[in-house]
Structures are given as C-alpha cells and as structure tokens.
Amino acid sequence: xxxxxxxxxxxxxxxxxxxxxxxxxxxxxxxxxxxxxxxxxxxxxxxxxxxxxxxxxxxxxxxxxxxxxxxxxxxxxxxxxxxxxxxxxxxxxxxxxxxxxxxxxxxxxxxxxxxxxxxxxxxxxxxxxxxxxxxxxxxxxxxxxxxxxxxxxxxxxxxxxxxxxxxxxxxxxxxxxxxxxxxxxxxxxxxxxxxxxxxxxxxxxxxxxxxxxxxxxxxxxxxxxxxxxxxxxxxxxxxxxxxxxxxxxxxxxxxxxxxxxxxxxxxxxxxxxxxxxxxxxxxxxxxxxxx
Numbered sequence: 001x002x003x004x005x006x007x008x009x010x011x012x013x014x015x016x017x018x019x020x021x022x023x024x025x026x027x028x029x030x031x032x033x034x035x036x037x038x039x040x041x042x043x044x045x046x047x048x049x050x051x052x053x054x055x056x057x058x059x060x061x062x063x064x065x066x067x068x069x070x071x072x073x074x075x076x077x078x079x080x081x082x083x084x085x086x087x088x089x090x091x092x093x094x095x096x097x098x099x100x101x102x103x104x105x106x107x108x109x110x111x112x113x114x115x116x117x118x119x120x121x122x123x124x125x126x127x128x129x130x131x132x133x134x135x136x137x138x139x140x141x142x143x144x145x146x147x148x149x150x151x152x153x154x155x156x157x158x159x160x161x162x163x164x165x166x167x168x169x170x171x172x173x174x175x176x177x178x179x180x181x182x183x184x185x186x187x188x189x190x191x192x193x194x195x196x197x198x199x200x201x202x203x204x205x206x207x208x209x210x211x212x213x214x215x216x217x218x219x220x221x222x223x224x225x226x227x228x229x230x231x232x233x234x235x236x237x238x239x240x241x242x243x244x245x246x247x248x249x250x251x252x253x254x255x256x257x258x259x260x261x262x263x264x265x266x267x268x269x270x271x272x273x274x275x276x277x278x279x280x281x282x283x284x285x286x287x288x289x290x291x
Contacts, residue, residue, distance in 0.1 A: 001033055001034075001035050001274075002032075002033065002034055002035075002167050002168065002170050002274070002275040003031075003032070003033040003272060003273065003274045003275070004030065004031065004032050004033075004172050004198060004200075004272070004273045005030065005031045005033075005270075005271070005272045005273075006024070006029075006030055006046075006237075006239075006267045006268060006269055006270065006271045006272075007026065007029040007030065007031065007046035007047065007049060007050045007269065007270075008024065008026030008027045008028050008029035008030075008042075008044045008045055008046020008047070008078075008269060009023060009024050009026070009028070009046070009239055009240070009241055009267040009268065009269050010023075010024065010025060010026060010027050010028070010044075010074075010240070010241045010243065011027065011028065011074055011176075011177070011202075011204050011218070011240035011241060011242060011243070012027070012074050012204075012242065012243050013027065013074060013243050014026055014027050014044075014045045014074075015243050017246075019246040019247055019248070020246055020247060021247070022247040022250075022268065023241060023247055023250045023266060023267075023268050023269065024046075024268060024269020024270065025269070026044060026045040026046035026048075026049075026078075026269055027044030027045045027046060027074040027075070027077065027078070028041075028042040028044040028046065028069070028074060028075050028176065028239075028240060029041070029042050029043060029044050029045075029046030029047045029050060029078065030042065030046075030174060030200065031050065032165050032167075032172050032174075034146070034147050034165070034167045034168075035146075037063070037065075037143065037144065037147060038063075038064050038065070039064075039065050039066075039067065039143075039147075039165060040064060040065070040066045040067070041066075041067050041068075041069065041163065041174045042067075042068060042069055042075040042076075042176075043066060043068070043075065043076055043077075043078045043079040043082060044074050044075050044076070044077060044078050045077060045078045046078065046269065047078035047079065047081075047082050048078050048081050048082070050082075051081070051082040051083040051084055051085075052083060054083070054084050054090075055083045055084060055087065062084075062089050062090040062091055063090075063091045063093075064084065064090060064091070064092050064093070065092075065093045065094075065095065065143060066092060066093070066094045066095065067095045067096075067149070067161075067163055067174075068094070068095065068096040068097075068106060068161070069154070069160045069161055069162070069163075069174070069176055069177060070096075070098050070154075070156060070158070070159065070160035070161065070177065071096065071098075071099065071106070071109045072177070075177075076109065076110065076113060077113075079110060079113070080113060080114050080119055084128060085126045085127075085128050085130070086125070086126055086127055086128065087127060087128055088127045088128065088129075089128075090128040090129070091128060091129040091130075091131075092128050092129070092130050092131070093131045093133060094106050094107075094110075094130070094131070094132050094133065095133045095134075095135065095141065096109075096133075096134055096135075096161070097134075097135050097136060097137035097138075097139070097151055097153075097159075097161035098137055098153075098156075098158060098159035098160055098161055099134055100134040100135065100136055101136060101159075102158060102159075105132065105134045106132050106133075106134055107123075107132040110123060111123045135151075137151050137152060137153035137154070137159065137160075137161040137162075138151060138152055138153055139151060146167060146168060147165070147166070147167050148166050149163050149164060149165055149166070150163070150164040150166070150192055151163055151164070151192075152188040152189065152191070152192045153188060154175065154176075154177065154178035154188075154189075155178050155179045155180075155181070155186065155217065156177045156178055156179065156217035157216075157217050160176070160177050160178060160217075162174065162175040162176075162178065162188070162189060162192050163175075164192050164193065164196065170197050170275045171195075171196045171197055171198075172196065172197065172198045172200070173192060173193045173196045173198065173199045173200060174200045175189055175192070175193065175199065175200060175201050175202065176200070176201065176202035176239055176240045177202050177204075177217050177218055177240065178202050178217065178218070178219055179214075179215070179216070179217045179218055179219055180219045180220070180223040185223075185226060185227055185230055186227070189227055189231075190227065190230060190231050193227065193228075193231045193233055194231045194232060195231070195232045195233070195234070196231070196233055196234065197234050197235060197275055198234070198235045198236075198237060198273060198275075199224070199227070199228055199231075199233040199235065199236045199237065200237040200239045200267065201219070201223075201224040201227065201228075201236065201237065201238070201239055202218055202219045202224075202239060202240045203219060203220060203221035203223075203224050203238040203239055203240065203241075203253075204218035204219065204220075204240050204241070204242045205218060205219070205220050205242060206220055206221065206222070206253070207220050207222045207223075209242075218240070221238045221253055221256075221257050221264070222260075224236055224238060224257075224264070225257060225260050225261045225264060228261055228263075228264070229261065233263075234263060235263045235264075235265070235273075236257075236261060236263060236264045236265070237265060237266075237267045238253060238254070238257060238264060238265065238266045238267060239267045241266075241267075250266050253266055254266040
C-alpha cells in the first residue's frame with residue numbers, strides 16, 4: 001500500500017469559512033502511507049483531524065515519522081494538539097532539515113511553542129516516545145530497506161526542506177515553501193522531482209500576484225507546471241493555497257492549470273491518492289474512516 005492524503009492544504013493561516021470548505025481551510029499536513037509505516041509532512045492545523053483518526057483507529061505498531069519542511073507558524077501550529085503525542089502507545093520521530101545550520105533544533109522550536117506565556121502546558125507533558133532528528137537539507141534519510149527519502153534545500157527565509165519519498169519503485173515529492181528563481185528553473189528541485197509519480201508544490205500565488213509578494217518565499221502554479229514538464233513529473237498537486245483564495249478562485253486555478261498540464265490538480269483537504277501499480281499509477285478518492 002502506497003497512499004498520500006491531504007489533511008491540510010492551505011498556507012499562512014487557517015480559513016474556517018463556508019467559501020473555503022470545498023478545498024479546505026486547514027494549514028499544511030500531508031501523510032504518505034508505505035504499507036504499515038506512516039509518514040507525516042508538516043504539522044499545521046490539518047494534523048488535528050489526523051491525530052483524532054489515529055487515536056480512534058490505531059496505526060499499526062504506533063511508530064510515526066514526522067518531517068517538517070520548516071518551522072514557520074502555519075507548519076507547526078497544530079503540533080501541540082496532536083493527540084498521539086500525548087499517548088504512550090505511540091513513538092514519534094521528528095525530522096527537520098533547516099535549523100541545524102542556524103544553531104537551533106526542532107526540539108527547541110517545539111518547546112518554545114509550548115512554553116509560557118503562549119501555551120498552558122510544557123512539552124515535557126508529552127507521553128509518546130519522542131526522538132528528535134536535526135539534519136542538513138540535502139542529506140538522505142533511510143527509514144527501512146524499502147523506504148528512503150531524498151531531501152533538498154529550498155529557497156525560503158531561513159531555509160526549508162523538500163522531500164522525496166521512494167517506496168517500491170514509486171515516489172512522492174513534498175516541496176513547500178520555496179520561491180522560484182528569476183533566471184531559470186531551480187536545479188535542486190528538478191533533481192529531486194525527476195520522473196516522480198506525484199509532485200506536491202508550493203503554488204501560493206498566480207504569476208499576476210507574485211510581483212506583490214517577491215521575497216516572501218513562495219512560488220506560483222505556473223512555475224509548478226514548468227518544473228513538472230521539465231522534470232517529467234507524472235502528476236502535479238497545486239498546494240499551499242493563499243488565504244485570499246476561496247473555492248471559486250481555486251476552481252479557476254485548476255481549470256487554467258489543466259490547460260497547460262493535463263495532470264495538474266488543486267489539492268483538496270481529504271483527498272486521497274493511491275499508487276496502485278497500474279499503467280496510470282494513480283487513483284484519486286476521498287479518505288474513509290481509517291487514517
């Protein structure tokens with residue numbers, strides 16, 4: 001079994017409004033299921049419903065790996081509310097690739113997030129078996145003989161990490177938050193996503209909007225199309241939706257993107273993608289009661 005599910009697809013801040021419900025209002029959280037091994041990418045507010053499902057249903061042996069693209073607020077704000085972290089039945093390995101070179105660590109950031117005066121209980125209250133892993137973006141991570149991850153450094157304030165999950169001849173790439181280059185495509189990203197089955201990319205802005213946000217560390221869906229074509233990407237997920245983009249706006253983005261790359265789609269909260277070994281290699285659906 002190799003599945004990807006979107007639990008939070010929005011960037012910057014959660015948007016709990018009626019006009020955002022078709023695509024979803026939670027911030028970044030994506031899971032990749034490799035047989036019995038669960039990988040979580042980012043812990044925005046989308047990690048709350050994920051945690052609730054894990055507590056209801058259990059998750060294999062309770063071992064979960066969490067990979068942070070970086071630690072800006074919209075990517076970590078859900079972590080203190082992730083129920084498995086409070087349960088001794090779970091073991092959590094947390095990975096982050098952009099803090100080490102700045103003299104910080106993922107433990108330090110998450111501890112500060114849960115410290116007075118901004119949170120009522122400290123990180124010491126967590127009962128899961130916690131292990132914290134800081135690395136430099138660009139290193140490879142081997143979880144098992146069948147699961148290994150490639151990483152690369154992304155262009156974002158204080159850095160971010162892009163990930164490629166490789167499993168039994170298939171791959172998923174999670175690439176957010178990053179700002180594209182002016183003078184050509186980003187070679188680091190091209191190498192990471194070459195021939196991938198699914199490319200999840202920071203598509204916060206349109207090209208018309210981007211000049212107003214240059215230097216903020218985000219990209220456009222049009223750049224995602226260019227990267228997808230050049231790298232031989234099989235499917236491209238438009239991700240990290242700007243809080244000003246409601247459902248109608250995202251409908252238009254998907255329509256326009258498909259005109260230039262047929263296998264582009266806008267990620268929706270609750271969308272599940274299964275890699276089934278067929279010629280098409282991908283199957284879309286909605287998540288059921290199991291995480």
